[in-house]
Amino acid sequence: MKVFNPLEVQDGEFELTFTDENMSNDKLDQDVFWKLTNVSTGEETVSDKSLALLNEQIFGQYGFTVSVGQTTDAGDCSDDTFGAIGAEQVYRDLNAPSWFNGIKDGFSVTTLPGVLNVAFDYIRFDESNWDCHYENTLATMGNGNFVPYQLTDFRSRIGSTEYPFFLSPAWRSPQNSIVAKPSEQLSELNNVDIVFTSDKSKWSRCIVVEMANNDYTSFALKEDGTPVTTAGSTPTSPILSFDLRNSPSVGKDDSDGDGLADPDGDGIGMGWFPGYAVDVETGMRLNIFFGENSAYSAETGYLNYYNNGKPNGADMMFNPNSQLLFPSDYGSNFEVFNSPLFWYAGGQHFVYVTNEDYDEEKGQCKYLRGRFDPTESDIKKVNGLKRITWAGLPLLNSGTQLLDYKDGLIPNDLTIKLRVDNPYEVATGTGDFNGYPTYRFKLDGQQADSLDQVGISEALDKINLVPNPYYAFSDYEDGRLSNVVKITNLPAKCVVTIYSLDGKFIRQYNRAELPGQANGSGTPSTQIIPDIEWDLKNSKGIPVSAGVYLVHVDAGELGERTLKWFGITRQYDPTGL
Numbered sequence: 126m127k128v129f130n131p132l133e134v135q136d137g138e139f140e141l142t143f144t145d146e147n148m149s150n151d152k153l154d155q156d157v158f159w160k161l162t163n164v165s166t167g168e169e170t171v172s173d174k175s176l177a178l179l180n181e182q183i184f185g186q187y188g189f190t191v192s193v194g195q196t197t198d199a200g201d202c203s204d205d206t207f208g209a210i211g212a213e214q215v216y217r218d219l220n221a222p223s224w225f226n227g228i229k230d231g232f233s234v235t236t237l238p239g240v241l242n243v244a245f246d247y248i249r250f251d252e253s254n255w256d257c258h259y260e261n262t263l264a265t266m267g268n269g270n271f272v273p274y275q276l277t278d279f280r281s282r283i284g285s286t287e288y289p290f291f292l293s294p295a296w297r298s299p300q301n302s303i304v305a306k307p308s309e310q311l312s313e314l315n316n317v318d319i320v321f322t323s324d325k326s327k328w329s330r331c332i333v334v335e336m337a338n339n340d341y342t343s344f345a346l347k348e349d350g351t352p353v354t355t356a357g358s359t360p361t362s363p364i365l366s367f368d369l370r371n372s373p374s375v376g377k378d379d380s381d382g383d384g385l386a387d388p389d390g391d392g393i394g395m396g397w398f399p400g401y402a403v404d405v406e407t408g409m410r411l412n413i414f415f416g417e418n419s420a421y422s423a424e425t426g427y428l429n430y431y432n433n434g435k436p437n438g439a440d441m442m443f444n445p446n447s448q449l450l451f452p453s454d455y456g457s458n459f460e461v462f463n464s465p466l467f468w469y470a471g472g473q474h475f476v477y478v479t480n481e482d483y484d485e486e487k488g489q490c491k492y493l494r495g496r497f498d499p500t501e502s503d504i505k506k507v508n509g510l511k512r513i514t515w516a517g518l519p520l521l522n523s524g525t526q527l528l529d530y531k532d533g534l535i536p537n538d539l540t541i542k543l544r545v546d547n548p549y550e551v552a553t554g555t556g557d558f559n560g561y562p563t564y565r566f567k568l569d570g571q572q573a574d575s576l577d578q579v580g581i582s583e584a585l586d587k588i589n590l591v592p593n594p595y596y597a598f599s600d601y602e603d604g605r606l607s608n609v610v611k612i613t614n615l616p617a618k619c620v621v622t623i624y625s626l627d628g629k630f631i632r633q634y635n636r637a638e639l640p641g642q643a644n645g646s647g648t649p650s651t652q653i654i655p656d657i658e659w660d661l662k663n664s665k666g667i668p669v670s671a672g673v674y675l676v677h678v679d680a681g682e683l684g685e686r687t688l689k690w691f692g693i694t695r696q697y698d699p700t701g702l
Contacts, residue, residue, distance in 0.1 A: 126191050126566060132652070133188030136572040138164040141191065142563040143176070143549065151551050151560060159193050164565070176549065199273075199545035200311025202257040208311070210544035212267025221537035224525040225321070226447070227270030228292075228470060228518040230260070234450065244468050247293035249278045259311065263545070271319070271517035271543055274477065274510075275310040290340050290465050294475050294516035296367040297338040300503045301510065315480050315514050317411065319541040321400040323533025325377045330489040331414035333396040333441050334497055336473045338366040341420045345466045348426025353466070356419035356439045357393070367506060368499035369394030370419065375441045379531040386442050386530055394494065396441045399534045402478045405542075407552060410483040412490050412512075415443050418473035420466065427451065427466070437472040442530060445471035447521040471520045478515040515543060585686045587614040588678055595692035601658065608661040608668070610692070612676060617653045619680040626673045631663045661692065 128134055140162045145154040157176040161184065162169045172193065174180040179194025199208030216223060232245040250260045264272040277294045279301035295301055320327070337355045342363060345353040357371020358364045364371045374395035375386035386396065402413040421431075421438030428434055430451045437444050451467050483489055495501065496509030521527070527534045551560040591611055592599050601609040612621060617638040623631040638653045662668050669692075676688045 126189055128189045128571070129183070130185070130188040131571075132573050133185065134568060134571045134573060135187055136568050136570065137166075138565060138567045139187075140164055140563065140565050141193070142558050143561040144171070145561075148559050148561075151553075153549060153551060153561070157195075157549075161191060163187075196546045196548055198312045198548055199263065199314040200257075200259060201546070205262070206546075207257050207259050207262050208314075208546040209262035209266050210546060212271065212544070213542045214267070215540045215542065217538035217540075222522075222525045224521055224527070224536050225270075225539055225541075226520045226522045227268070228449075228520055229269030230264055230272065244291050246291055247278050247295070248272065248276050249280075263311070263314075266543065266545075270519070271476075271478075271515050271541065273311060273314055274513040274516040277516060290344070290468070292468060292470060292473065292518070294477070294518060296506065296510055297340075298366075298503065300507055310511075313480060313514060314545050314547075315404045315411075315478075316406050316544050316547060317478055317515065317542075318403045318405055319400065319413065319476070319478060319515075319543070320402070321535045321539045321541075323399070323528060323535040323538065325397075325399075325533055327401055328377060329398040329401045329410075329413050329483060331396060331398045331412065332394055332490045332494050332497060333370045333372075334366075334394075334414065334416040335364050335368045335370050336366060336416040336418040336438075336475055337420045339363075340465045341418070345420065345464050347424070353420050353425055356422060356424075362499065364419075364499055367416075367497055367510070369494065369497045370417070370439075370441060371499065372419070372439065372441055379529070382531070384529060385440055394497075395490075396443070398476075399443055401483070404480075406547065412479045412481040412483050412493065414477050414479075414490060414493065416473065416475040416477075417441075417443075421469060421472055425466070431469075442534075443474055443476075444527055444530075444534065445474040445519050445521060446527075447471065447523050447525065449520065470518060474519055476517050476519060477513050479512040480514050481512050581683050584614070584616070585678075585680065585684050588686055588688065589613050590676060590688055590690045593690050595661075595690070597693050609658050610661065610690070611656045611658055612678075613656040615655060615657065615678065616680050616683060619678055619683075621657065622677045622679070623659070624675045624677065626675065631669060631674065632659065633664065 141159055142162075143153065143157055143159050145157045147154050153176070159172045159176065160169055161172075170184065172180070173182055176193065176195045179192065181190050181192040183190050197203050197208060201208050214225065228245055230246060230248040234244070248260045248264045250258065259273075259276055264276050272294070274294060278291070279293065279295040279297055279299075281297065282291065322328075335355055337353075341353050342355070342365070347353055355364045355371075371393055373388040374391040374393060375397070376389035377397050378387050379385060380387055396415075398413050398415055400413075402411040403409070404411055417438045417440070419439035421436045423436055425436070428436065432446065432448045437446065448469055448471055451469055479493070481492065493509045493512065496505045525536065528536050549562045553560050557563070589612075591613060593610070595610055599609055601611060615621070615636060617636070619636050621634040621636060623633070625631055634657055636657060640653050671693045672691070674690045674692070676690055677685065678687070679685045
């Protein structure tokens with residue numbers, strides 16, 4: 126919706142909904158039109174063209190236009206965007222710290238040998254079953270901090286010519302191939318706002334999942350030389366990637382001031398994400414959850430390798446920091462860099478957005494809690510993973526830190542907006558409007574009204590001469606024999622008198638403009654021409670000389686104004702010399 130005629134804008138509330146040939150079914154049939162209703166008056170207008178055509182329709186009586194057209198879906202290959210629109214980060218306080226960062230696909234650690242840089246290559250590409258290079262757009266929106274989960278790499282690289290270890294938001298299991306089929310899944314991407322906030326009343330109850338894959342338990346050693354284990358693991362029941370964290374569930378409080386969340390007695394694997402996610406098309410609050418890598422715990426050791434001396438991978442809190450790697454003295458050769466522990470990544474607090482309703486009555490994340498129970502089968506886990514739409518690996522900006530848990534963690538509220546194409550469809554929602562897409566917008570304080578004394582003064586201040594100064598040419602002229610300047614923003618009735626700087630009379634215009642006839646439906650009211658043209662001649666038709674001139678505008682009861690104009694004129698030379 127765009128305002129095109131401010132003089133005709135009317136304050137009010139407007140509603141736009143869709144209609145088609147069969148309003149009794151649950152789909153948009155062919156020849157879908159839309160209808161705009163003025164809620165205040167009940168006046169209805171049906172679109173001139175169907176939804177199949179992107180069309181801007183003028184509403185002259187309201188002073189605005191409305192553009193509506195159907196779109197393709199995310200993952201569609203009809204153009205090179207593949208449905209990507211963009212991503213944006215918006216902080217509540219521009220003067221507070223900009224704390225959020227992330228590890229995007231292909232992040233390069235330039236201080237290490239080049240072969241190691243594939244540790245952060247986690248987007249798949251060039252697959253035989255992919256129709257398009259989705260990774261070029263959908264995985265790079267904004268700064269690339271959040272990507273479609275369906276594009277993330279789950280495959281093992283052991284035995285390949287590539288460096289075998291890499292971090293990925295994906296569940297590293299062959300079973301994940303059932304989940305990650307972009308051609309089928311990308312159309313399920315939702316348009317979401319992810320909100321990080323220190324307001325605990327808005328936090329989301331969620332599962333917390335383990336992020337340590339079997340590379341950690343197979344190739345990494347604790348400081349005492351024994352194999353790395355994850356929190357809660359036993360020899361017969363290891364806790365690995367996307368298992369529910371086998372640690373006591375926690376609440377929102379830190380009553381003993383130890384910097385850790387207090388256990389709340391709700392079994393294992395449940396915590397609080399410091400914020401929420403919303404589907405901006407339906408208004409539905411969504412389940413959102415995070416992970417952490419419990420290999421980074423006090424039990425593993427290496428405490429002096431953490432920037433603050435405190436590992437943060439096994440505390441059931443969303444608390445990434447800005448530390449990317451263990452210090453270089455962790456090892457000096459490729460075999461040591463090869464250890465997964467080296468790639469700390471702030472504790473690996475991956476964030477996952479789903480398409481599930483955040484239902485407090487049914488228990489937030491109840492379905493996912495059951496599917497990621499480590500005692501359940503992998504097939505159940507696959508069904509849970511199909512609910513994930515977006516994933517990201519947050520990291521803090523250097524020099525910033527989160528607040529204490531008791532203070533709400535987030536130092537500056539942040540909204541991350543993820544947008545992709547999504548065709549208009551029918552959704553049950555509240556059941557209103559047959560589930561057809563319906564939107565409302567309101568104009569308040571935008572309607573034109575009569576000028577008061579302050580408005581009159583401001584209107585007179587807008588009277589102007591252009592161009593000023595004039596250097597023998599203006600864009601209003603249509604040839605070298607023409608000299609034109611404009612006196613703009615004039616009232617309909619006024620007397621414009623031009624004087625030389627020493628007060629000699631040059632030219633006068635007695636303006637009594639009458640509105641012209643309306644032309645078409647776009648401008649139903651008649652309007653005046655707001656300017657006059659001065660051809661740089663005096664009252665006798667003789668061109669004026671270069672210099673400074675005074676232009677006096679007498680608008681009667683509205684007031685008057687005097688402007689100063691400087692011009693360098695040109696004289697016509699018939700010889701062309």
